[in-house]
Amino acid sequence: MKILISLQLLGLTLLCVGIFHCQAWPRYTFVVEETPYRRLCSTKNILTVNGQFPGPTLYARMGDTIIVDVYNKGNRNITIHWHGVKQLRNPWSDGPAYITQCPIQPGGSFTQTIMFSSEEGTLWWHAHSDWDRATVHGAIVIYPNRGATYPFPKPHAEFPIILGEWWKEDIGQLYNETIQSGGDPNISSAFLINGQPGDLYPCSKPDTFKLMVDYGKTYLLRLINSAMQEILFFSIANHKVTVVGSDASYTKPFSSDYVTISPGQTIDLLFTADQSPNHYYIAAKAYVGGAVVYDNTTTTAMLQYNGNYTSTSTPSLPNLPYYHNDTKASVHFTGSLRSLADKNHPIDVPRKITTPLFYTLSINTLPCLNNSCAGPNGTRLAASVNNISFVNPSIDILQAYYYHINGVFGTRFPNFPPLLFNFTAQVLPLYLQTPKLGTEVKILKYNATVEIVFQGTNLVAGDDHPMHIHGFSFYVVGWGLGNFDEDKDPLTYNLVDPPLLNTIAVPVNALQKKGSLPTKFFRGLPNSLSKSVFFDEKMLSVGNMSWNWNLFPTKERPSKKVSMVVGNVIYLAGKLGANFINDKNYVCRK
Numbered sequence: 001m002k003i004l005i006s007l008q009l010l011g012l013t014l015l016c017v018g019i020f021h022c023q024a025w026p027r028y029t030f031v032v033e034e035t036p037y038r039r040l041c042s043t044k045n046i047l048t049v050n051g052q053f054p055g056p057t058l059y060a061r062m063g064d065t066i067i068v069d070v071y072n073k074g075n076r077n078i079t080i081h082w083h084g085v086k087q088l089r090n091p092w093s094d095g096p097a098y099i100t101q102c103p104i105q106p107g108g109s110f111t112q113t114i115m116f117s118s119e120e121g122t123l124w125w126h127a128h129s130d131w132d133r134a135t136v137h138g139a140i141v142i143y144p145n146r147g148a149t150y151p152f153p154k155p156h157a158e159f160p161i162i163l164g165e166w167w168k169e170d171i172g173q174l175y176n177e178t179i180q181s182g183g184d185p186n187i188s189s190a191f192l193i194n195g196q197p198g199d200l201y202p203c204s205k206p207d208t209f210k211l212m213v214d215y216g217k218t219y220l221l222r223l224i225n226s227a228m229q230e231i232l233f234f235s236i237a238n239h240k241v242t243v244v245g246s247d248a249s250y251t252k253p254f255s256s257d258y259v260t261i262s263p264g265q266t267i268d269l270l271f272t273a274d275q276s277p278n279h280y281y282i283a284a285k286a287y288v289g290g291a292v293v294y295d296n297t298t299t300t301a302m303l304q305y306n307g308n309y310t311s312t313s314t315p316s317l318p319n320l321p322y323y324h325n326d327t328k329a330s331v332h333f334t335g336s337l338r339s340l341a342d343k344n345h346p347i348d349v350p351r352k353i354t355t356p357l358f359y360t361l362s363i364n365t366l367p368c369l370n371n372s373c374a375g376p377n378g379t380r381l382a383a384s385v386n387n388i389s390f391v392n393p394s395i396d397i398l399q400a401y402y403y404h405i406n407g408v409f410g411t412r413f414p415n416f417p418p419l420l421f422n423f424t425a426q427v428l429p430l431y432l433q434t435p436k437l438g439t440e441v442k443i444l445k446y447n448a449t450v451e452i453v454f455q456g457t458n459l460v461a462g463d464d465h466p467m468h469i470h471g472f473s474f475y476v477v478g479w480g481l482g483n484f485d486e487d488k489d490p491l492t493y494n495l496v497d498p499p500l501l502n503t504i505a506v507p508v509n510a511l512q513k514k515g516s517l518p519t520k521f522f523r524g525l526p527n528s529l530s531k532s533v534f535f536d537e538k539m540l541s542v543g544n545m546s547w548n549w550n551l552f553p554t555k556e557r558p559s560k561k562v563s564m565v566v567g568n569v570i571y572l573a574g575k576l577g578a579n580f581i582n583d584k585n586y587v588c589r590k
């Protein structure tokens, strides 16, 4: 019989199986604290991890387990989430506030275990409470297993490139004001590359992020979109990039002048420094498909060749798609992603679906006393899936689920929209705008194979809707414009090499005139460790759109005695907005 002993020694936790085989788990300390940062000519305190912005990078090998001791020395409740980590049988450590845990209160701490399994490539971690992830985030780099290699030539060097968003005002205040007003949050003041706005913003030039390269060498960029709201276009002047992975899963290499990246998504890129030695701009700006207000500024970093040469006095900017609403450019890039699907990285797209789900994604409005809110006609903006707008529970759902605490959530989340109408009509009756409020979950059977069709609607305002699932990756088998056609659209599914992602943008329709909005079709829970899961739709609102979405496990092999809930937590966090119920209203059990 194996003996399991856990020791904490010299900062390493040792898991010993038997007497002779001990494995050290890397252990990190995250101190969440207010730190002054100066950007755009003014200084403000931001919430950071260990005083760093962006926060520290976590490193692991495929299949590793690492431990992070999180200390909240800030002045408000926080949680930390490991975005895209499957966390098999370990949902308690996953971090979404009020879903898997109560927040860590000021002065409190929480030791979180991050269990990697099939993920390989780039993921990221971020705060998962209110809007704190704007400044509390960092990269997760997952190398191949010992003895294994990348499925592409080893790059000379690799760099995380974190795209971010900066507000001049305090993030907590911005959140509270948005909650109070019921309208859109103020647009950001700048976008950032590795924490810096770049040359095109005031007071920023000396600190622009510089990427130093040697002529002729190839580099790996681990691109992460940590922006709160916006899908971003990214490009390097004069250099093509080759996409080799996304969301910690390898893709078939494809070459492109630019990249489209959703909030929450990661993309691994190779590029070769094969141009004449000089300085070249790297740039990113928002892609916005809907008719909404947005930050139209451009962030830059500098690609600088090493060596002796005279650089151009004004380096050229890259050719980003010209229009901010260039949906064609956006979906062309996203639609080009394919799983690598080779001998060493096989895929397993489920063919037999046990649970078809059809989810409408809508922006909604809620009545507001004296029509005094900042949404359309004095209403409060909201959002829904299948017309249910999520209400935060009083205690976290995982706890309520595990301990059978009644009255925290319902189990009647609908498989299909309760109201059928022409979802993508240009003009829709006003009464459809008001959603139902609730904390409803969908319970799936153990071993369920799920297909989800996301159908955008034109209620209030059509827009792109980034969607993320916690703890699972999914195959994106297709997308299209207009209302989903259950006869024709499945015939176009890619079941051969669809990309395996954890975050995807359901795009706004490029052909608005025809009154159609797009759909995306997801298939399956590809993990071979099939699980029983239940869904919770957490529709947050405020802003042009905000989405959260969660999946929990039920008890896998209930006959086996385990000390925790088995399986995963899933969370869709696209444009993560604020809840329409203020955090202060919560009572969370100790």
Ligand SMILES: [Cu+2]
Pocket: 081, 082, 083, 084, 468, 469, 470, 471, 570, 571, 572, 573
């Ligand atoms: Cu997540």
